[in-house]
Amino acid sequence: MAPRSLGLTAYRALVRRGGAEPAASYPTRPNGELVWLHAAEPGNALAVLDLAKRLMTMRDRLSVVITLPERAAPSDPPPCTADNIFITRVPGEHPDNVDAFLSHWQPNFCIWTWGGLRPNLVLDTAERRCPMVMIDADTAGFDGRRDRWLPDLTRRLLGSFELTLARSDAALRRLVQLGLPRERGEVTSPLLAGGQALNCADSDLVDMSAALGGRPVWYANQILPEEISVVLGAHRQALRLSHRLLLILHTHDYATAEEALERAKARGFNAIRWGEDPYPDETTQVMVADDPGDRGLFFRVAPVSFLGSSLVAGHGGCDPFEAAALGSAVLYGPKVRHYLPSYGRLANAGAARIVNDAGALGNAVSRLIAPDQAAAMAHAGWDVISEGAALADRVIDHVQDRLDDLAGAA
CATH class of the missing domain: 3.40.50.2000 (Glycogen Phosphorylase B;)
Incomplete structure (x- = not known):
């Protein structure tokens, strides 16, 4: 286990002082593989939902849970009638809320978008050996006071992701400055909704x-x-x-x-x-x-x-x-x-x-x-x-490979 930083210790003490939120009532987790996507950027949940649908089309019997930020945009959550896609608010950062969320959903893989990293949630997910990638990372997702004042904490959070895909050169430079290992970062196109062709006999x-x-x-x-x-x-x-x-x-x-x-x-x-x-x-x-x-x-x-x-x-x-x-x-x-x-x-x-x-x-x-x-x-x-197809295909291929690896190792 990585050594605790002073920034993380201070952060967790502050979170505990605020107390846990009331226990969330989650729907029953389906059997089988489950991927968790966090739609961190307000107003971009539609693109995340589209990625989830594409991923489920490519992998049989997969379920998805999508978490929205605490201050979601008025248009979020988007309408969704697809089976085995669950949309809920991100849990609070108190350890009890984080543990309840992760213990209930037991994700096999996590796709985090944009930024706005939540230390307890990210680190506890990593400690449970759930593979994580961050996509569509942007400078706006890393301009908070914590990123500036607690650089050791941000560095540790970024190190929890096995791959980070940034939406611009400027975003990747910013993440490297904050401590992202350069070999784990790439620049790709932004995450955009793209739709799927409906079936027809x-x-x-x-x-x-x-x-x-x-x-x-x-x-x-x-x-x-x-x-x-x-x-x-x-x-x-x-x-x-x-x-x-x-x-x-x-x-x-x-x-x-x-x-x-x-x-x-x-x-x-x-x-x-x-x-x-x-x-x-x-x-x-x-x-x-x-x-x-x-x-x-x-x-x-x-x-x-x-x-x-x-x-x-x-x-x-x-x-x-x-x-x-x-x-x-x-x-x-x-x-x-x-x-x-x-x-x-x-x-x-x-x-x-x-x-x-x-x-x-x-x-x-x-x-x-x-x-x-x-x-x-x-x-x-x-x-x-077609604009976001290349990124979606790249992410789906990566998730498929990692889930296959995990299934083979089980």
Whole structure:
């Protein structure tokens, strides 16, 4: 065991004096391997969640726990319905809280992001022989008073990580100055959310494409009851310029789908229900769906998608990278707080456009169903979601190798 520094002794005495926080109530830990990711940078939990999903896609039966900082951004935690991903607040630094967290989750590997190192948590994790890496390290994560006044403590913390990946040359220089062994540090691209391609059965895609026969299609996803009239109004407007245009209206639940079907028929549309009626034919104007498992199919057949839950406050929008990853140009409303960084990146690249009402949505759909327009936005979207792929692949490969090593040694 490394000798205790005066800085660590003083820090731990101060923490103990403050007392432990009330015991946290954690969900049951699943059996099997578990990776812990700490999203230390406020506002970047979305990128950490994306990395977790990619890692779980690559390794069967893996579970993930993501911890958020004590002062998380308003958009954190991001929505997550994936099985075996648990999102919780980071434990307090009192030894009792740290021990309760580590004893419950028993992580097999830790990925720490950005900085903001927590001495008791980092050192106790290392003492339990849990391998740790730090990624996306930045100078802003190491500008606290403790890093300046207790350099011996910071040096010891940095030595606990077997690999540190910094987001810039300046960040790596700062970490080396603080005591990071140079041979354990590298400069990589920043950690960015990138999305993943949703699954789709090949047979479904072939059958749907045959049924459409080259018709222009646009897709409205995760539509709320308050958004139905906007989407139907936009479709009516777009039909004036493209008479064969089909709208796939995908609601956020079954009850809203029934309401959408009734309202579409009441407005004179030839509407069908996906899953209950046959495939759309040449006369179908609106097809209503509600199964979230079909999103991968619809993003593939629609070159333009409006992402709902974005015109009404309180819902926060849906993930735009699901559409961009499958080559669909993105339209969205202004209420997207859960995914604001992702929408901002796409909009800045010309891969997404904001709309506020039925008229703006109808005009955008009419313009973007032109193949060249949608293709340009889709290409820009692919460039955006590919930006962080190299770092994600590097981290996933490292984690896979280390977990394989640990499994082999067991």
